[in-house]
Every structure is written in C-alpha cells, then in structure tokens.
Amino acid sequence: MSPSIRVRTPSELRAARRRKAHSCWGHLVAAPLWPLHGANLGTLLRTCDAVGACLAVPRFPWVPEALRRGNTLRRPACVHWVHDPPGWLAREKAAGTAIVGVELADEAVRLADLTPARGRTIAVLGHEQQGIPPDALDLLDTVVEIPMVGTGASLNVAVAGSLVLYKLAGLL
Numbered sequence: 001m002s003p004s005i006r007v008r009t010p011s012e013l014r015a016a017r018r019r020k021a022h023s024c025w026g027h028l029v030a031a032p033l034w035p036l037h038g039a040n041l042g043t044l045l046r047t048c049d050a051v052g053a054c055l056a057v058p059r060f061p062w063v064p065e066a067l068r069r070g071n072t073l074r075r076p077a078c079v080h081w082v083h084d085p086p087g088w089l090a091r092e093k094a095a096g097t098a099i100v101g102v103e104l105a106d107e108a109v110r111l112a113d114l115t116p117a118r119g120r121t122i123a124v125l126g127h128e129q130q131g132i133p134p135d136a137l138d139l140l141d142t143v144v145e146i147p148m149v150g151t152g153a154s155l156n157v158a159v160a161g162s163l164v165l166y167k168l169a170g171l172l
C-alpha cells in the first residue's frame with residue numbers, strides 16, 4: 001500500500017516561515033561578483049532567503065533593477081554592494097573570512113565532502129561564460145565542484161550556487 005501524502009498548503013508553509021527577512025547575520029554570503037544574467041541573481045536571492053545568507057553583488061547599472069524584478073519574495077534578502085571584487089575578497093580574507101570558490105577546478109573538493117560553514121564564509125560564483133577570474137582564484141581558501149555525469153560542460157551558475165549554499169548552511 002502506498003503511503004498517503006498530503007501536500008502542505010500555502011498558508012501552512014507561510015506559518016512555518018519567518019515573519020520577516022533576517023537582518024544581516026553576516027555568517028554566509030553568496031557572491032556572484034561578475035554577473036551576466038539578471039535572472040540568475042533573482043534565483044540566488046531566493047536561495048539566500050531560504051538558507052539565511054546575504055547576497056553580495058557589484059553595483060553594475062542594471063543589477064538593482066534585476067534584483068527588483070527577480071525578487072518574488074514579500075521581503076527581500078540582505079544585499080551588499082561590492083565596488084571592487086578582488087579588493088573586497090582580499091580584505092575579507094585578511095579579516096578571517098573563509099573564501100570558498102564554486103568552480104570546476106583540478107584542486108576542487110566534491111560537494112559531498114564540503115562541510116557546513118563554521119565562521120563567516122563567502123561563496124564566490126563565477127562569470128556565466130568565463131568563470132572566476134584569475135586574480136580572484138588566487139584569493140580562494142577552498143574550491144568546491146559539483147560532480148556532473150551529463151554532456152554539458154557546466155551547471156547554471158544559480159543552480160551551482162544554490163547547491164553549495166545549502167551545503168554550507170548545513171541544510172543538506
């Protein structure tokens with residue numbers, strides 16, 4: 001006999017969620033610092049809200065509007081504006097923040113072996129075509145790769161970032 005499955009209603013789901021977005025906890029930060037497509041920023045913003053992370057993005061002229069359009073939440077997640085990505089990463093690293101690159105790289109650990117973040121951690125995501133630039137690669141403490149068995153060269157950056165954020169948040 002198959003189990004009886006009851007899907008939770010929207011009002012039950014709302015009642016189980018926070019009433020307001022978290023204020024800046026600063027513990028976990030998703031950093032798509034070289035974005036190309038606004039839709040990916042909207043997807044990452046929703047994941048940030050789900051896992052209690054902040055989003056760090058450059059203030060390119062089109063980014064505020066992309067976040068406004070992509071924000072389908074009642075209240076937005078925490079957004080930090082980054083003016084100089086390599087300089088910001090270097091300052092964070094010097095202050096003790098763990099810098100985790102999400103990238104396809106020889107030195108990468110597999111997602112399954114990534115442990116949840118213990119202190120302030122930034123998950124650095126690459127450009128949709130060129131990946132993480134070389135000057136930022138030099139600043140990474142760890143690189144994590146999501147294994148793939150299909151024919152595509154890589155995952156969508158928002159999918160890759162969301163998987164890693166869930167693991168860093170300890171929710172997977």
Ligand SMILES: C[S@@+](CC[C@H](N)C(=O)[O-])C[C@H]1O[C@@H](n2cnc3c(N)ncnc32)[C@H](O)[C@@H]1O
Binds near residue numbers: 153
């Ligand atoms: C579309 S990929 C970059 C393109 C890639 N250099 C290529 O040649 O296909 C964009 C970003 O998504 C993330 N990404 C995509 N697939 C990934 C995977 N399997 N493991 C880790 N990161 C991944 C990385 O941050 C990467 O820089």
